[in-house]
Amino acid sequence: MYRLLTLVLLLFITGCVENKKSPYRTERINFIYEKALQHVTDRQNLARLEKELSGYDAIYLASKSNRQGAQGTKELDKIDDKLATILEKYGLEKAVMAFKEKYKHKNLMQQTDDNEPLPSDKFTDQNLQKLWSQAQTGKFSQKELHSLHGELKEVERKMRIYEDQLEDFKKVPHENSIHHDIENIGEKTKKLKAANREYNDHLDEVHRRVTSEEYSPFSEPRVKRLWKLAQENEKLSQHELNVLKDELSHFESQLKKIEFHKEEVSRLQEDAEERGKSKTQVYENLELSIKHEKLNRKARKLEKYLEEKIIIHREL
Known part of the structure; x- marks a missing residue:
């Protein structure tokens, strides 16, 4: 008799747990809801979220019955994106990531199994x-x-x-x-x-x-190095990073200008050697070399300023 009562009690508890864990009809909405219960503490917000999830539960069911091939997969992706936006309103960014991670492989296998094109x-x-x-x-x-x-x-x-x-x-x-x-x-x-x-x-x-x-958003190695230093500095605010990124873009433009100028100087020197140097050409080459050196000094000065700016923020 005792064993029978224990078995009935276990079945009752299991049924209650399953009902509690599965208030919705689709697996993915139940997955999201389980994550939401861990993060949403405000009862009113949870009630609003439950109502919105019910709507998406029905949408996913309808999508599942109508889904065919690549077009159906695209439609499902659109629904996923809309649901992700809803979840972000409730501060559930981590749940969005977990949701996407869990189901992207499932969607991928469905595509590749059907030999869908890219x-x-x-x-x-x-x-x-x-x-x-x-x-x-x-x-x-x-x-x-x-x-x-x-x-x-x-x-x-x-x-x-x-x-x-x-x-x-x-x-x-x-x-x-x-x-x-x-x-x-x-x-x-x-x-x-x-x-x-x-x-x-x-x-x-x-x-x-x-x-x-x-x-890196930059192509020049010197600029990449500075941007990496800035990214690693947790003391820089997002606004400061954005300002610094603009300054680094200006620095990269200068470096590209210097590289172009260097190629131009080399080309003119080669032409002068082939044709013979006149006084005018010697003067022009000297003038270009001086200008090139000035541009280099200016770039080195800007690089030093930017590096010090990043390091000072790190030490504060």
Whole structure:
């Protein structure tokens, strides 16, 4: 009798747990809800989220019954993106990442099993599109390319999140405003830095995978070095990083100008040696060499200023 009662009790508890864990009909919405319960503590927010998840539960069910081939997969990706936006409103960025990570491989296998061609849609960001084009001419299999495309789409989504956070941050009244709110600015800054870190870390990861090199928005080695120093400095605010990035862009433009000038000086010297040097040519070459040296000094001075600016922030 005791064993029978114990068995009934266990079955009852198991049933309650299963019902509690599975309030929705689709696996992915139940997965999201389980994560939400760990993070959303406000009851009103949780109630609103439950209502929105119910709507998406029905959408996923309808999508599942109508889904066919590549078109259906694209439609599912659109629904995923909309759901991700909803989750971010509730501060569930980590749940979004876990959600995407869990299901991207499942979607990928569905595509490759059906021998679907590679996606033809282009990326809005030029750097991402360039990286995708480079990947297609490289060493990757069809399956790996599908995976890479999904990764790049995820990077693109994180980039949009960062850009939205940046726009939101710009709207906050700052220090000289009568509506200045330190706590609000602190919270917005924290979110902005987190979004920037998520975006850059993922981009760097994919970039390394495609090129075997660390990602940098710059091409000149001297500028890359300074940008890496700045990225490693946690004491720099996002605003300071943006300002520094503009200054580094100016520095890179100077270096490219110097390189062009150097090539021009070399070309003129070669022409002079072939044709014989006249007094005018000697004077012009000397003038160009002096100008080239001035440009070099100016660039070295700017490089030193930028490096000291980064190091001083690190030591403060």
